[in-house]
Amino acid sequence: MREFMHYITNAFYGATGWNEDNAYQELNATARGGATELIDFPLPRGLRLTLSSLATPHFATSYQLGSVGIVDGSISYLHSTVPLTGIAAQSDRIPLPALLRSYRRLHDLGSRDRQWYGGAEGGLSEPTPPAITAADRISGNNGSSLLYGRLYLPQSLLEGLAVRRFTPALQAQLSAVSERSLRNGGTLLGLVQYDKGKYGVEGLASTDGGLLGVRGLYNFGGDASSSAVSPPASTPNPEHNGNGQLAERERIYGRFSAGGEVYYGTLNKSGGMSLGARFATLPTHRGTPLTATLTINPLMGNINATYAVLAREYCSLATRMEFNVYSYESEWAVGMELWSNRRPAGFLLGADPNNQPEPGPRPPRKKERSFQAKMEWRLDDPEPAGRGPGAGEKPADAGSKEEYRGVLKARLDQNLRIGLLWEGRVKSLIFSLGTGVDLRKLGEPFRSLGLEIQFSS
Numbered sequence: 001m002r003e004f005m006h007y008i009t010n011a012f013y014g015a016t017g018w019n020e021d022n023a024y025q026e027l028n029a030t031a032r033g034g035a036t037e038l039i040d041f042p043l044p045r046g047l048r049l050t051l052s053s054l055a056t057p058h059f060a061t062s063y064q065l066g067s068v069g070i071v072d073g074s075i076s077y078l079h080s081t082v083p084l085t086g087i088a089a090q091s092d093r094i095p096l097p098a099l100l101r102s103y104r105r106l107h108d109l110g111s112r113d114r115q116w117y118g119g120a121e122g123g124l125s126e127p128t129p130p131a132i133t134a135a136d137r138i139s140g141n142n143g144s145s146l147l148y149g150r151l152y153l154p155q156s157l158l159e160g161l162a163v164r165r166f167t168p169a170l171q172a173q174l175s176a177v178s179e180r181s182l183r184n185g186g187t188l189l190g191l192v193q194y195d196k197g198k199y200g201v202e203g204l205a206s207t208d209g210g211l212l213g214v215r216g217l218y219n220f221g222g223d224a225s226s227s228a229v230s231p232p233a234s235t236p237n238p239e240h241n242g243n244g245q246l247a248e249r250e251r252i253y254g255r256f257s258a259g260g261e262v263y264y265g266t267l268n269k270s271g272g273m274s275l276g277a278r279f280a281t282l283p284t285h286r287g288t289p290l291t292a293t294l295t296i297n298p299l300m301g302n303i304n305a306t307y308a309v310l311a312r313e314y315c316s317l318a319t320r321m322e323f324n325v326y327s328y329e330s331e332w333a334v335g336m337e338l339w340s341n342r343r344p345a346g347f348l349l350g351a352d353p354n355n356q357p358e359p360g361p362r363p364p365r366k367k368e369r370s371f372q373a374k375m376e377w378r379l380d381d382p383e384p385a386g387r388g389p390g391a392g393e394k395p396a397d398a399g400s401k402e403e404y405r406g407v408l409k410a411r412l413d414q415n416l417r418i419g420l421l422w423e424g425r426v427k428s429l430i431f432s433l434g435t436g437v438d439l440r441k442l443g444e445p446f447r448s449l450g451l452e453i454q455f456s457s
Contacts, residue, residue, distance in 0.1 A: 002099050004052035004456045005076050005148065008060050010098075011087045012080050016144050016165055019107045022200040023193060024215040024259040027276045027293060037102045038308060038318035038335035039411045043419055043434040044450030052456035054089035058082075068450075076150040081143070091456040092428040096404050099430065100423050102337045103308055103316040105289055106255060106280050109197045109223045155179065169195050183208070198224050204263070213263030222255035222282055254281040254290075272299055301326040314339040314404075333413040339404045416440050417447075430454040 013020055020026055046068035054060045062076040088094050146163040157179040164172045171193045178186035187208045194201045201216040257278045264271035276295040281287070289310040296303050301324050308318040316337040323330045406424025416439040423432045432452040437445045 003050065003062065004454060005060065005062050005078055005150075007094070007099055008054065008078055008080075008084065008087075008089075009146070009148070011084045012082060012144075012146050012163075015080075015082045015084060015086075017168070018165070018171060019109070019195060019197075021106050022109070022195050022197070022217060022219070023202055024200070024217045024261055024276065025202065027217065027257065027259065027278050027295065038316060038337055038409065039320055039333045039413075041102070041335075041409050041411070041419070041421055043421060043436050043448055044432050044452040045448050046450050048450070048452045050452070050454040052091075052454065054084065054087075054456070057085045060089075070154075072153060072155075074150055074152045076148070078149075079147045081145050089456055090428070091430050091454060092425070094430070094456070096407070096423075096425060096430075097339075100407055102335075102409065103289070103291075103310050103318075105283050108283060109219065109255075171195070209268050210266035211263055212266060213261060215259065215261030215263075217257055217259035219255055219257050222253060224255055252281065252287065253285040254279055272297070274298075300324070331414055333411060335411040336409065338408045338410075340406050340408070341404050342406075428455060 010020075046066060048064065048066035050062060050064045052060065052062040058080055060078040060080075062078075063073070064076075065071070065073040144165040146161070148161040150159050152158070157177070159177045160175065162174045166172070173191040173193070174188070175191075176186060176188045184207065187206065189206045189208075190204065192203045197219075199216065199218045202214065204213045204215070205211065257280075258276070260273065260275040262271070262273045274295060274297045276293065278291065278293045280291040281289050291306075291308045293306045294304070303323045303325065304320070305322075306318065306320045308316065310316050318335045320333050320335075321330070322332070406422065409419075409421040409423070411419045418437040418439065419434070420437070421432065421434040423430075425431070430453070432454075433450075435449045436447040438447050439445065
């Protein structure tokens with residue numbers, strides 16, 4: 001489960017208009033918000049409780065207490081110079097997709113002043129971006145900053161993060177970890193990020209091994225093209241142009257991104273590099289949202305490919321393949337995310353007469369797409385006037401959308417290890433219940449079991 005502080009940090013980036021996707025380190029962001037997180041989502045262990053609060057629009061706190069063999073916990077503080085006044089901070093009001101989503105679409109390069117929390121249809125895009133005034137936008141692009149600190153107990157490990165925005169295109173980050181058992185007592189990592197929309201460049205330096213590096217990402221096609229025109233939300237039936245030819249129908253509207261990184265350790269005299277590419281549909285794409293990534297490490301011989309798709313508005317699927325050209329070792333894994341608007345009992349047991357949705361007008365059932373439209377990754381053409389739903393009925397998306405109450409995540413890898421995670425909300429508590437199962441050891445299949453509970457105000 002993503003923590004409350006991660007949610008607040010995303011709100012800060014959204015309020016200042018920073019595009020997190022336009023960096024090479026985020027190349028698999030939709031794979032992290034797709035394949036990677038759909039497959040490698042963390043499973044809770046033991047019992048963990050978290051109490052958080054956005055005390056003021058500029059200050060947030062979080063306290064965590066856990067029990068995994070021993071009692072441990074952490075204390076976190078966060079300060080933002082930009083007021084975060086447009087987000088829901090109460091745990092009973094936070095849109096679950098904003099906190100628990102896995103698949104998310106790319107941000108629009110032409111919209112630097114808004115944050116897409118959901119990115120999926122039919123409820124996953126319900127959360128609205130923080131309200132940004134003109135004064136906030138000016139301060140966010142000229143000197144906005146964020147400070148975050150977290151102390152882990154009882155091991156007395158301290159981590160911190162400082163983000164400083166100098167211009168709309170320039171940002172610096174400094175993160176540190178301090179603990180006696182670490183080499184030299186801790187590590188320090190600095191990042192300088194330059195984002196021009198069409199491309200993004202980063203420089204990094206770390207005290208761990210004296211690491212120095214540079215990485216970049218270049219976008220082309222889709223909204224990155226100077227002549228690109230986003231397809232309309234609904235495209236009418238093809239019409240003949242002046243030459244009597246059918247107007248070309250755009251089937252897949254997305255963005256290609258390619259980049260790489262080079263790094264060198266000045267202390268251990270070793271270096272490395274990697275190359276990567278990504279294709280992802282944009283929020284204005286009318287068909288099925290999808291993301292595909294490919295990363296290559298030429299020196300180590302590793303090849304990693306991921307594919308994630310929002311199969312339905314409530315179901316996401318992902319797969320990942322890894323291969324090493326030197327050792328011929330390979331790995332694969334698949335993942336799934338299934339959202340539900342039922343209460344916990346109904347989500348697990350199916351329909352329950354005592355657990356029906358609140359009475360009210362029921363929107364008509366959404367029409368299934370035709371086979372041809374699915375093959376072309378698009379929506380069906382609009383129905384002619386007088387056809388479609390019954391006369392006088394409103395379209396399905398015209399009615400109020402019922403809030404999602406929970407999500408079930410599952411994964412399976414080549415070692416027949418299964419991960420199951422059920423996340424949702426009960427009253428004012430957000431919970432995460434997960435377990436790991438090893439099918440090769442049927443005598444003791446359950447390898448872990450845990451429950452996390454969050455409450456924020």
